[in-house]
Amino acid sequence: MSTTADIAIQPKYTRKELTGAQPTWCPGCGDFSILSVYLKLMEKRQVPLQNIISVSGIGCSSRFPYFVNAHGAHFLHGRALPFASGISLARPDLHVFVFTGDGDALSIGGNHLDHAARKNVKLTCVIMDNSVYGLTKHQTSPTSPVGFRSKTDPTGSHDRPVNPMKKLIAAGATFIARTNSHQPNHVLEMMDKAIDHDGFSVIHCLSECAQFYPGAFDKTNPRRGGSYPLVPDSHDVTDEVAAYKLATEPFPGYFGVFYQTKIPTKNANEAKLIATAQEKAGHATPLELMTKTLRQFC
Numbered sequence: 190m191s192t193t194a195d196i197a198i199q200p201k202y203t204r205k206e207l208t209g210a211q212p213t214w215c216p217g218c219g220d221f222s223i224l225s226v227y228l229k230l231m232e233k234r235q236v237p238l239q240n241i242i243s244v245s246g247i248g249c250s251s252r253f254p255y256f257v258n259a260h261g262a263h264f265l266h267g268r269a270l271p272f273a274s275g276i277s278l279a280r281p282d283l284h285v286f287v288f289t290g291d292g293d294a295l296s297i298g299g300n301h302l303d304h305a306a307r308k309n310v311k312l313t314c315v316i317m318d319n320s321v322y323g324l325t326k327h328q329t330s331p332t333s334p335v336g337f338r339s340k341t342d343p344t345g346s347h348d349r350p351v352n353p354m355k356k357l358i359a360a361g362a363t364f365i366a367r368t369n370s371h372q373p374n375h376v377l378e379m380m381d382k383a384i385d386h387d388g389f390s391v392i393h394c395l396s397e398c399a400q401f402y403p404g405a406f407d408k409t410n411p412r413r414g415g416s417y418p419l420v421p422d423s424h425d426v427t428d429e430v431a432a433y434k435l436a437t438e439p440f441p442g443y444f445g446v447f448y449q450t451k452i453p454t455k456n457a458n459e460a461k462l463i464a465t466a467q468e469k470a471g472h473a474t475p476l477e478l479m480t481k482t483l484r485q486f487c
């Protein structure tokens with residue numbers, strides 16, 4: 190574990206030093222831009238190297254932690270959030286980032302997303318949504334549109350796609366933003382706001398799969414004839430119903446912060462519970478408390 194002294198002597202670092210392994214993504218993959226923004230954010234904030242932690246599940250997007258020269262974990266498919274929640278609860282001094290795909294977060298990990306949101310665990314989850322399963326080479330994902338042809342739907346998908354923003358509002362996430370990897374300045378702005386949020390923050394980031402779904406988000410890209418409408422200034426981010434209405438707008442919809450509210454985090458609630466138990470046990474250390482509790486069950 191790092192000490193204040195370690196942090197003080199650590200020289201200023203650059204994005205280059207924070208760059209890990211050479212990314213294995215295909216040329217043109219939107220994920221490159223998200224990685225570059227994340228490195229920029231850490232450099233800008235000078236988050237102490239030993240305090241940087243990125244966690245992911247499985248997928249092209251979930252290779253993310255390999256490409257960051259800091260702490261990270263590549264966990265089971267769909268299970269990045271419970272793993273990251275444990276880190277956040279044990280080390281509330283760190284701000285954990287989770288990088289996950291549309292399949293990882295909304296399909297196999299869909300329930301974990303709901304529960305991390307309602308528990309308001311302090312961390313930031315970036316859903317890198319390409320509306321396809323990239324790593325396994327072209328299957329329909331939970332956000333693929335109706336009619337999408339893939340290996341699992343050769344004649345076109347019939348299933349209505351998940352609307353991640355609606356799902357996150359309903360689940361109780363306390364910071365919800367939408368962005369697109371082709372707008373790196375906007376991604377940075379959203380990450381900057383998310384890291385300052387004391388609670389469960391989610392960024393739904395569209396990120397084109399150049400290999401299996403090229404052009405998926407052209408309608409959101411002004412350079413390809415689309416438009417990038419920002420959340421109107423008049424939108425009240427604390428109004429859940431207004432956020433839900435924004436989320437129902439047809440594609441390309443809006444980009445920016447849809448919702449933000451402040452309620453106690455699970456981290457704060459657990460810290461209080463532990464402090465009370467320690468006091469009752471005569472100011473026991475966490476280890477003494479744990480040993481005492483376990484003995485009751487043996």
Ligand SMILES: Cc1ncc(C[n+]2csc(CCOP(=O)(O)OP(=O)(O)O)c2C)c(N)n1
Nearest residue numbers: 247248249250266290291292293322323324
């Ligand atoms: C338990 C389990 N089921 C299925 C798989 C196969 N699998 C690996 S990645 C993946 C989909 C990933 O899609 P997504 O999260 O959208 O990531 P992308 O590759 O598109 O970035 C699947 C089904 C697995 N690794 N583990």
Ligand code: SF4
Nearest residue numbers: 215218249323398399
């Ligand atoms: S398959 Fe798609 S998502 Fe995966 S690295 Fe290639 S472009 Fe990116």
Ligand SMILES: [Mg+2]
Nearest residue numbers: 290291319321
């Ligand atoms: Mg995907």
